[in-house]
Amino acid sequence: MSEPEGLRALKKQRTRRAIADTAIGLFLTNGFDQVSVAEIAAAAEVSKPTLFRYFATKEELVLHRFADHLGESARVVRDRPAGLAPLAALERHELERLAAHDPVTGLNDAPEVLAFMRLVYDTPSLSSHLRDYIAEDTDALTSALADARPDTGALAPRLIAVQFIGVRQELALANWRRLSAGTPIEEAHRLAVAETAEAFALLRGGAGARGY
Known part of the structure; x- marks a missing residue:
């Protein structure tokens, strides 16, 4: 049975927020230029393709x-x-x-x-x-x-x-x-x-x- 649309949207919002919060935490600790997208994806426990589905660029992780x-x-x-x-x-x-x-x-x-x-x-x-x-x-x-x-x-x-x-x-x-x-x-x-x-x-x- 498929999930209700509202539940899927909520999960996407939570995933997006978790990725962004992880990225910003890494940026604040290590500096924006010193953190790679691969490191962010690993810390957020998602793949790079998944990360880019939510944020088209590294900058958007912050500026969203x-x-x-x-x-x-x-x-x-x-x-x-x-x-x-x-x-x-x-x-x-x-x-x-x-x-x-x-x-x-x-x-x-x-x-x-x-x-x-x-x-x-x-x-x-x-x-x-x-x-x-x-x-x-x-x-x-x-x-x-x-x-x-x-x-x-x-x-x-x-x-x-x-x-x-x-x-x-x-x-x-x-x-x-x-x-x-x-x-x-x-x-x-x-x-x-x-x-x-x-x-x-x-x-x-x-x-x-x-x-x-």
Whole structure:
């Protein structure tokens, strides 16, 4: 008798998570470039072909954690309440993520989160591949902004999306660096909120004039 579809999907999710967790543990201990795919497969007790069925590249073993947030900014713009400007919706969302200490904001002082972000930022191949995720996120936000204000033409939504995504990444990097240097989380949060407000004020100086 075959397994129910839901059970098969659950087993696949568990296998995927186990492979990724094993890989990240090895990377954090030994360094990304010093660990081979064969070593990861052996430690996770799967074959290399099985590993590649779940993760197409070695980099995806790490960066899949960012994939959960792909398109998030676009969804915030599309799902915003009536009457709320896109930038206002994005700012509110960023502040909510900071308050929740979402690891993607860089404002999370859990040792494993700080170590994971160091792995990403300090490994050239991971930082390079992360730009692919950022580009995809930028495309999605561009589309959402264009739909929000179809009267502004094609260039403005793209430029605003590029600026916002760039600002978001820089703020996250600043938060991570601050915590890595030993700044208490309460002080880091206060500074992050202030810098977020400053960043959006600068964005509004240009984007706001176009109705965003």
